[in-house]
Amino acid sequence: MAAKKLDKNSLEHSLKRLEEIVESLEHGDVALDDAVNLYEEGIRISKECAEKLRSTELKIKKLSKGIEGQFTLNESDEV
Amino acid sequence: MSTEKNVITITELTRQIKQSLETSFPRIWVEGEISNFKQHTSGHLYFTLKDEGAQLPAVMWRSRVASLTFPPEDGMKVIARGSITVYPPRGSYQLDVEQIQPLGIGELQLAFDRLKQKLAAEGLFDPVNKKPIPEFPDCIGIITSETGAALQDIRSVLSRRHPSVEVILASVRVQGAGAAEEIAEAIEHMNHYGGIDVLIVGRGGGSLEDLWAFNEERVARAIYASKIPIISAVGHEIDFSIADFVADLRAPTPSAASELVVRDRTELLEDIGNLCYTMRGAIDTQISSFRGRVASLLTSYSFNRPRDLVREFSQRVDEIDRSLGVSFNHIAGTALHRYDSLKHQLQALNPHGVLKRGYSIVRKEGRIVSSAWSLHQGDEAEIQFHDGTISVQVEKGK
Numbered sequence: 001m002a003a004k005k006l007d008k009n010s011l012e013h014s015l016k017r018l019e020e021i022v023e024s025l026e027h028g029d030v031a032l033d034d035a036v037n038l039y040e041e042g043i044r045i046s047k048e049c050a051e052k053l054r055s056t057e058l059k060i061k062k063l064s065k066g067i068e069g070q071f072t073l074n075e076s077d078e079v
Numbered sequence: 080m081s082t083e084k085n086v087i088t089i090t091e092l093t094r095q096i097k098q099s100l101e102t103s104f105p106r107i108w109v110e111g112e113i114s115n116f117k118q119h120t121s122g123h124l125y126f127t128l129k130d131e132g133a134q135l136p137a138v139m140w141r142s143r144v145a146s147l148t149f150p151p152e153d154g155m156k157v158i159a160r161g162s163i164t165v166y167p168p169r170g171s172y173q174l175d176v177e178q179i180q181p182l183g184i185g186e187l188q189l190a191f192d193r194l195k196q197k198l199a200a201e202g203l204f205d206p207v208n209k210k211p212i213p214e215f216p217d218c219i220g221i222i223t224s225e226t227g228a229a230l231q232d233i234r235s236v237l238s239r240r241h242p243s244v245e246v247i248l249a250s251v252r253v254q255g256a257g258a259a260e261e262i263a264e265a266i267e268h269m270n271h272y273g274g275i276d277v278l279i280v281g282r283g284g285g286s287l288e289d290l291w292a293f294n295e296e297r298v299a300r301a302i303y304a305s306k307i308p309i310i311s312a313v314g315h316e317i318d319f320s321i322a323d324f325v326a327d328l329r330a331p332t333p334s335a336a337s338e339l340v341v342r343d344r345t346e347l348l349e350d351i352g353n354l355c356y357t358m359r360g361a362i363d364t365q366i367s368s369f370r371g372r373v374a375s376l377l378t379s380y381s382f383n384r385p386r387d388l389v390r391e392f393s394q395r396v397d398e399i400d401r402s403l404g405v406s407f408n409h410i411a412g413t414a415l416h417r418y419d420s421l422k423h424q425l426q427a428l429n430p431h432g433v434l435k436r437g438y439s440i441v442r443k444e445g446r447i448v449s450s451a452w453s454l455h456q457g458d459e460a461e462i463q464f465h466d467g468t469i470s471v472q473v474e475k476g477k
Contacts, residue, residue, distance in 0.1 A: 010215070010217050010276075011215040011217055012213060012214060012215035012216070012217070015214075015215055015351075018351070018354050019354065021358065022354050022357050022358050022361070025357075025358050025361035025362055025365070026357065026361045028361065028364070028365055028368075030365075032365060032366070032369055035361075035362055035365055036362065039358055039359075039362045042354070042355070042358045043355065043358075046351050046352075046354065046355050049347075049351050050348060050351060052243055053241075053243050053344050053347060053348055054243065055242060055243035056242050056243075057238075057242055058234060058237050058238040058242040058244070058246065059245070059246065060221075060234065060246040060247075060248050061245075061246070061247050061248065062225070062247075062248050062249075062250060063220075063247050063248065063249045063268065063269070063272060064249075065268055071268070071271070071272050073247065
């Protein structure tokens, strides 16, 4: 059983957070110190997202279930 | 020549055959493929039903044609119901067709409709039960045949649009015996495996029979039970499968499913760029608004009041200083003037001044002699002039 990836690392979570940050900043009711912190966080998240999107090779793994009910993932051959 | 041949007429023979055939095959179902299909201007249909070994001419009278639920055509496999009739003028027999059903398709269609109704009644197609498809899935599960065209299509679309996504394939048979079970089990496995954000279940196009696994109840129930949102992608653009109705989202083809499931990476990067730009703009605006506030505070009346006060005080000090100077000069001047005049007065009283004018002072034993009577003959005295003192002796007194 593969561990469910932390939601925090998902692209969806990151982008939602980035949108939140932009919204708070645009709203303009954040103290300057907090705004600067938010801005820095936003820049960091955007870099992480871009990093995640940078991979250029699609990898397909094949899921199979063993006789004892355990799952295994194999790098799929070029099919 | 007593052997008398039992000769009968053709008409009689044909009558006997007709009677025999028509009573033996009064109402039958036959299966075969349609060929030589012709619709006569009279409205009657003429065709031949055949299989590998034989053929049977058939006719369907106009009055019955109206009951057809599909247009028959050459090559179509059908089941026809009717009775055998003999047409004496030509010595031929034929099937007088009452009803035709497409072979297989009719039953499948019936099963499809029955299952669709049943599952709809149970609420399996209700929009309220549809799970939202995640906007940015990290991990996509694919259930299809690893040798099928569908996987190639999905692979190529994902590679082009969003290659950084993780893809997990469960390879299953997508047609034939056992396909439905494998598809349903794969859906369950994907759910147990965990970590998968969205599933694409499907195959490329094919005939209704080829796609049949996706119309099976087992598959429909597995899709409904899945905790992972499912996009169905069953071949054909036009026809819907039961899987399409149960799935959370229906894509017309596997390629379309792939387009739906991921955002284009280039667009996404552009969006992120725009978000950064907006963020930058927002913070710049905020900073310059703070700058503006600081600037306006710096020029505000209250903020400048202390400086003004200092200036006022400084001015006052200057004024006091100035008036002090004036008074001092006045006092000093007066004093100096008095000093000068007193000095002159003093100078006037100075005995040395008198001496300068020719007077002298006579002293005897250090005391000033102011009377001639005080000096006698032979006394010694001193006479002080303005420029020195001399000693003298009195020659003659009074």
